[in-house]
Amino acid sequence: MSLARAVLGEDGWRCPRPRRAPVREWQHFIVFAPGLELLVNFSLSRAPEASDRARVIVMARCEGRWFGLVDGADPGVTGVSRDGKRFRAAGGTLELVDGHYRVAVHQPRRGVELELRVVPEAMALVAPNQPIGDRRRLSWLIAPRALATGTVRLGDARFELAGAPTYHDHNWGEFAWGDDFCWEWGVALPDAPERDEAVVFSSLQSRARGRTTVEQLFWWQGGRNALAASGAELEVCLRGPSRAEASFRLPAVAGLLRRRHDADLPGEVELRARRRGTTLALDLRVEDVAELVIPNDRQPTGLVTIHECVGPVDFVCTNAAGETQRWTGRGVFEFVRVSPGPRSRVSPGPRSRPCAQTGPLEPPTLRAWVELALELLERTSPSLASALAESLTAALGDDALELRVGEERLHLAVVDGQTRCVAERPAPVGLRTSHATVLELLDGALGLEAALRRGSLELRAGVASLGAIGRAAQVFIHGLMRSGRGPELARALRELPSARTPLAGELHAHH
Numbered sequence: 001m002s003l004a005r006a007v008l009g010e011d012g013w014r015c016p017r018p019r020r021a022p023v024r025e026w027q028h029f030i031v032f033a034p035g036l037e038l039l040v041n042f043s044l045s046r047a048p049e050a051s052d053r054a055r056v057i058v059m060a061r062c063e064g065r066w067f068g069l070v071d072g073a074d075p076g077v078t079g080v081s082r083d084g085k086r087f088r089a090a091g092g093t094l095e096l097v098d099g100h101y102r103v104a105v106h107q108p109r110r111g112v113e114l115e116l117r118v119v120p121e122a123m124a125l126v127a128p129n130q131p132i133g134d135r136r137r138l139s140w141l142i143a144p145r146a147l148a149t150g151t152v153r154l155g156d157a158r159f160e161l162a163g164a165p166t167y168h169d170h171n172w173g174e175f176a177w178g179d180d181f182c183w184e185w186g187v188a189l190p191d192a193p194e195r196d197e198a199v200v201f202s203s204l205q206s207r208a209r210g211r212t213t214v215e216q217l218f219w220w221q222g223g224r225n226a227l228a229a230s231g232a233e234l235e236v237c238l239r240g241p242s243r244a245e246a247s248f249r250l251p252a253v254a255g256l257l258r259r260r261h262d263a264d265l266p267g268e269v270e271l272r273a274r275r276r277g278t279t280l281a282l283d284l285r286v287e288d289v290a291e292l293v294i295p296n297d298r299q300p301t302g303l304v305t306i307h308e309c310v311g312p313v314d315f316v317c318t319n320a321a322g323e324t325q326r327w328t329g330r331g332v333f334e335f336v337r338v339s340p341g342p343r344s345r346v347s348p349g350p351r352s353r354p355c356a357q358t359g360p361l362e363p364p365t366l367r368a369w370v371e372l373a374l375e376l377l378e379r380t381s382p383s384l385a386s387a388l389a390e391s392l393t394a395a396l397g398d399d400a401l402e403l404r405v406g407e408e409r410l411h412l413a414v415v416d417g418q419t420r421c422v423a424e425r426p427a428p429v430g431l432r433t434s435h436a437t438v439l440e441l442l443d444g445a446l447g448l449e450a451a452l453r454r455g456s457l458e459l460r461a462g463v464a465s466l467g468a469i470g471r472a473a474q475v476f477i478h479g480l481m482r483s484g485r486g487p488e489l490a491r492a493l494r495e496l497p498s499a500r501t502p503l504a505g506e507l508h509a510h511h
Helices: 003-009 252-256 366-380 382-396 435-443 448-453 463-482 486-494
Strands: 023-033 036-046 053-062 065-072 086-089 092-097 100-107 112-120 125-133 136-154 157-174 182-190 197-205 212-221 224-230 234-239 248-250 268-275 278-285 288-295 303-318 324-339 401-405 408-415 418-422 429-433 458-460
Touching: 003 100, 003 112, 023 112, 023 136, 023 324, 036 086, 036 092, 036 324, 053 086, 053 100, 053 112, 053 136, 053 248, 053 288, 065 112, 065 248, 065 288, 100 136, 112 157, 125 197, 125 212, 136 197, 136 212, 157 182, 182 278, 182 303, 197 278, 197 303, 212 234, 212 268, 212 278, 224 268, 224 278, 252 366, 278 324, 366 382, 366 408, 366 418, 366 486, 382 401, 382 408, 382 418, 382 463, 429 463, 435 448, 435 486
Parallel strands: 248 288, 401 429
Antiparallel strands: 023 036, 023 157, 036 053, 053 065, 086 092, 092 100, 100 112, 112 136, 125 136, 136 157, 182 197, 182 324, 197 212, 212 224, 234 268, 268 278, 278 303, 288 303, 303 324, 401 408, 408 418, 429 458
């Protein structure tokens, strides 16, 4: 039997029935290619006295820009075949056939299409029934290195992959999000496809990170496990905090919550292992962060956030004979954090996990509201989203639009044909208004021309830009109204803390 067939023979869906707590099961793939980090996740949730839920998640970093989606099948549609070899739901397919995984997601309206053939290249590791909390267990299978061949399309970008290094794991267990656990986990693969190596780190902890139940590091070489370290053989150092603020969040509606500045994410991860005369060092520098936000099953207003941290890695290993090998590559490290939860800081040295007080969720921001509005426009009215980008390009070129609502300010620009919030850049065009005026526009109680006439909407622009900005504003506001999402956005805007200040309904003089 081939190595690939041996791995797939152990990797079918388990689909256990829930007893005391919900059952979670998911299959996870991470593909590394020049200019691309691609994460694809197929999941199944089962809860006592509730319908099954199957979901597909894609998070992709394409040349520094994130794409992604979360989509689910109708409740009760499991999407898993009886033999556990096939998953189909929400435009996603995972099949275990003929010694390879077929990984496919077809969501052209969301700008995500991929069709991959993934062949395992290393022996799998199975870790059953790992403790993750009070009477909770999590099992997993790791196929640390595989090769992916196929096509990936993200927006206008297209990648043809031929043997791209890939990581895969399969997890299943009985637990609820918000139970007394979290994890820190990561994988690193060499940039050079010919280097048949992989490093996987895993740490299961209590929610406050004051207790570690399992912490391990594995190194594969030549398709087999070459080193396994745990306990006193392993040293973990999280240096930080990270300077990379999360630049992408799924689902989009979660962006209405302010990004937490106390998420306790490191800027660097240093792993050191020593076993039987072999020493290993792996260093990751976090250069970008994306977030997957999950409702906290134990607290109705709480969240569980999975932070995906990506960046370059450096690997050095010296064996007992004094022979040293080095390589550079890419890594994805994952940190689970619970909110409300402990507000500790990343230690400047070896790991430290102090417990601290809990705190409430922070309020939404104007930027998050605008990002949600743009996402809704692109999803429900692609033609209007394109018209908005064309109008802004005509008015701005490569510059930005400065938007002021009340006392808050942000910059908008067209990036790769789509309207996006950007860092500050030259902004010859400015638009200023109040939360109350935006609400009137969304509710249809006020037109743009009337708002300009009464002075509750101010536009700063050159004569040549006025017409294009007017068209852009009409497309944005009325496009959202025609999409039927105006009331939803109005409710979200009313939750902004600045919309409840005494000055929010007034337009101040613009100097």
